[in-house]
Amino acid sequence: MQNPDLVRRFPRQLPLVLAISAALALVACGGSNSDSTSNSAQADVALVVPSAPADLGFVDTAPVLASVPAFVDNVASNQRGDARYATLDTNAGVRVLAGFKTIWQPLTDIVDAGVSAPAVGNFPAVIPSVWTGLPNDGTAGGTILNSAVHNANIQYVVTATMARTPAQELAAYLDDRRGKGYSVSDGMGPLTTAWRAAAQQTTSITAIAADATTVLYNDTGNNIGVGGSANAAFGSVVDFISAMSNNGSTEPAKRFYKYARPYRWSSSVVVVPALVPAKSNTPPTDGGFTSGHSAEATRDTVAMAYAVPERFQEILTRGLELGENRILAGMHSPLDVISGRMQGQAVVAANLVDPANATKKAAAVTQAHATLMAQTSTSSDTFNAFAHSGTVATDRFADYATNKANYLRRMTYSFAPIAATTTPAVVPKGAEALLETRLPYLSDVQRRVVLKTTAIASGYPVMDDAEGWGRLNLFAAADGYGVFTGNVVVVMDASQGGFSAMDSWRNDISGAGKLLKQGSGTLKLTGNNSWTGGTEVNAGVLEADSVSALGKGDVYVSGGTLVSNATGATTVSGKYTQLANTTLELDLGSGQQGRLTATGVITIAGGTLRIKFQNGYKPAVGDTLNIITAASFKGKFTSIVVDGFSATPIYTDTGLQLRLGA
Structure with missing residues (x-):
C-alpha cells in the first residue's frame, strides 16, 4: 500500500x-x-x-591533421640515393625532423652528403654536396640559426664527457660496440635471462679492450637473435622486432641536415678513449644529426615493449638510456639523440599499422608470452608480478619514480623552450598503435586521446614537428589518461x-x-x-x-x-x-x-x-x-x-x- x-x-x-x-x-x-x-x-x-x-x-578525440603528410603513409620515402626522395618535402624521414631547421640551416636542402642520384622524371639529379663535415674548416658547412641552442647542445656534451665516471664510460663503450638489440634487452629486468635464451642472442663484446688501438666494430654476436624456423620457440618475436625497423635508416636525415659530430664542433669533447679508433675518417658522410644508435635502440625497445607490455616503461627507459650513452661517449649531441627517438617511434608506428605485419605482430605477442612464461614458470596471473620482481640491485629499472624522472629528463635534456609552451598537442596518424598491447581495453580513438593528454609541453627545440612525434611521452601514456x-x-x-x-x-x-x-x-x-x-x-x-x-x-x-x-x-x-x-x-x-x-x-x-x-x-x-x-x-x-x-x-x-x- x-x-x-x-x-x-x-x-x-x-x-x-x-x-x-x-x-x-x-x-x-x-x-x-x-x-x-x-x-x-x-x-x-x-x-x-x-x-x-x-x-x-x-x-x-584527437583527430589526425589532414593538412600534414602522414609519416606512416610515406615511410617508404625514407631513402637516400633516389632523386624522388631527396628533399624535405619528399622524404618522410627528413621531414619528421624539420624542427631542426630553426636551429641549423644545412649547406643545401638536399639529401646529398656523399650521395648522387640520376634524375627521375621531374626530379632533378642529385649532385654530391661539397660539405666537408668539419665545421671549423672556415666554411662551417651551414648556418647556425639559433646560437643559444646550438652552443648549449655542444656544451652539454663537453660537460657530460668531462664529468664521465668509469661506470658511465664502460656503459657508453658497451652500447657503442655491442649490437643494440642485445644491449637493450637488459631492460627486461627479471626476464632478461629468459629473453636472451629464447631469442638465442649472443655478443662478443663484454668489456673494454685492453688495447684501445685495436678496437673495431667487431661484435660477432647476432644482435636481436635468431629468427624464423631456426628458432621455433621465439623466432616470430625476433622476426617481428626486425620488421619494425623496415625503412628506418637515419642516413637520409644525416645526409640532408649535414650537422657535424660534437667532437668536431669542440675539441673539449672527451670521446671515450677506447672509441677514438672508431671515429670515422670520412666526415662528409658521418653527420651527427640524427643518431643512428639512438634511433635503432628506440625501434628495438618500442617493438619489445609491444611484444611484452608488462615491461613497457622499463624497456623504453632502457632505449633512452642508450641514447644518453651516445652523449657520454662523446659521439652525439642531445639534439642528435632526441631526433633519433622521434624518428624511431615514427618508424615503428608505420610498421605496426602496415597490414602486411598484422599477423606478424599478433604472433609475436602470443609467442613472447608463451615462451617467457614457460621459461620463468609463471602463468598469465603471475607473469606481470614476476616481470617486476627485481630489486634495484638486480634490475636498475626497478624503481618507478627514477625511471619516470630519467625518461622525462632524456626527452628534453634540459633545453629551455624556444617557442610557446601552450600549443595544444596533436597526435600523429598511426601513433595509437604503439599502445595497442599496453592499453588493450581502450579503443584506437581512446589511445589517441591518451597520447594527446600525456604529451609534453610544446616549444622545445626540434620536438615541435607538425605531426606531433616529438611531444609523445610513451612512458606517461602507459599510465593512462592525463586529462578527462x-x-x-x-x-x-x-x-x-x-x-x-x-x-x-x-x-x-x-x-x-x-x-x-x-x-x-x-x-x-x-x-x-x-x-x-x-x-x-x-x-x-x-x-x-x-x-x-x-x-x-x-x-x-x-x-x-x-x-x-x-x-x-x-x-x-x-x-x-x-x-x-x-x-x-x-x-x-x-x-x-x-x-x-x-x-x-x-x-x-x-x-x-x-x-x-x-x-x-x-x-x-x-x-x-x-x-x-x-x-x-x-x-x-x-x-x-x-x-x-x-x-x-x-x-x-x-x-x-x-x-x-x-
Whole structure:
C-alpha cells in the first residue's frame, strides 16, 4: 500500500523510494551484522537517491591533421640515393625532423652528403654536396640559426664527457660496440635471462679492450637473435622486432641536415678513449644529426615493449638510456639523440599499422608470452608480478619514480623552450598503435586521446614537428589518461587476461570529464587526481589507491565494486552514492588507511560493505572503528562483512562506525 506522504513528497522518485524503504525495513530485521544503532533523524525520513553524475554528451578525440603528410603513409620515402626522395618535402624521414631547421640551416636542402642520384622524371639529379663535415674548416658547412641552442647542445656534451665516471664510460663503450638489440634487452629486468635464451642472442663484446688501438666494430654476436624456423620457440618475436625497423635508416636525415659530430664542433669533447679508433675518417658522410644508435635502440625497445607490455616503461627507459650513452661517449649531441627517438617511434608506428605485419605482430605477442612464461614458470596471473620482481640491485629499472624522472629528463635534456609552451598537442596518424598491447581495453580513438593528454609541453627545440612525434611521452601514456574531457568510458574484460583483467593508471588526471568504469576487469587509480565531472562504477572494480584517486566530483556506484586502498582516507570531493547489489570494500590499515570520507552527502541505498585488513593491522574484539565520515550520512548497507569478526554498525548523521565482535 502506497504511503500518501511519499507520493506527495517524491512523485518522480516513488518507485525507487518505495523499493529502498522496503529494503531498509528488511535490513532492520536482520541478524548480527545488520543490527544497527541509528540516529532518530534517519529513522522516519524516506531515502532519496541522487542521480548519477551528468552525462556530458560527448567524448574527447584527437583527430589526425589532414593538412600534414602522414609519416606512416610515406615511410617508404625514407631513402637516400633516389632523386624522388631527396628533399624535405619528399622524404618522410627528413621531414619528421624539420624542427631542426630553426636551429641549423644545412649547406643545401638536399639529401646529398656523399650521395648522387640520376634524375627521375621531374626530379632533378642529385649532385654530391661539397660539405666537408668539419665545421671549423672556415666554411662551417651551414648556418647556425639559433646560437643559444646550438652552443648549449655542444656544451652539454663537453660537460657530460668531462664529468664521465668509469661506470658511465664502460656503459657508453658497451652500447657503442655491442649490437643494440642485445644491449637493450637488459631492460627486461627479471626476464632478461629468459629473453636472451629464447631469442638465442649472443655478443662478443663484454668489456673494454685492453688495447684501445685495436678496437673495431667487431661484435660477432647476432644482435636481436635468431629468427624464423631456426628458432621455433621465439623466432616470430625476433622476426617481428626486425620488421619494425623496415625503412628506418637515419642516413637520409644525416645526409640532408649535414650537422657535424660534437667532437668536431669542440675539441673539449672527451670521446671515450677506447672509441677514438672508431671515429670515422670520412666526415662528409658521418653527420651527427640524427643518431643512428639512438634511433635503432628506440625501434628495438618500442617493438619489445609491444611484444611484452608488462615491461613497457622499463624497456623504453632502457632505449633512452642508450641514447644518453651516445652523449657520454662523446659521439652525439642531445639534439642528435632526441631526433633519433622521434624518428624511431615514427618508424615503428608505420610498421605496426602496415597490414602486411598484422599477423606478424599478433604472433609475436602470443609467442613472447608463451615462451617467457614457460621459461620463468609463471602463468598469465603471475607473469606481470614476476616481470617486476627485481630489486634495484638486480634490475636498475626497478624503481618507478627514477625511471619516470630519467625518461622525462632524456626527452628534453634540459633545453629551455624556444617557442610557446601552450600549443595544444596533436597526435600523429598511426601513433595509437604503439599502445595497442599496453592499453588493450581502450579503443584506437581512446589511445589517441591518451597520447594527446600525456604529451609534453610544446616549444622545445626540434620536438615541435607538425605531426606531433616529438611531444609523445610513451612512458606517461602507459599510465593512462592525463586529462578527462567529456565522457571517458573504460570497458575491461577480465576474461581476456593481462591488462584487460587488471591495470593501474598512475598519472595525475585533471579535466572536467566524467569517468565511467564498465566491464569485469579491475582499474586502479593511484594519482593525485583532480577531474571534476564525477565517477561512476557500473561494473567490475574501481580501486582508489591514493587519497585523491577519485578526483574532485561526485562518486556513484551503480554496479560492481569500489575499493578504498589508499594510504590515508580516500576522499570523495562531493557526494557519494551507492545502490543495491554493489560493494564498497575498505582495505583498512593503521591510522586512516583505507577509510572513506566525503565532503558532501553519502547516500547508501543498500549493497555490501566489505572490510579487509592489511599491512599487519589487526584490531581487537570490542574495538570501535570509525570507517566512513561525511558532511551528512543517509541510508544503510544491506550487509556488512568484516574479515575475522562479526560487526555491529553504528550509523550517525555524519558517518558509520563498526563495533567488532568475535
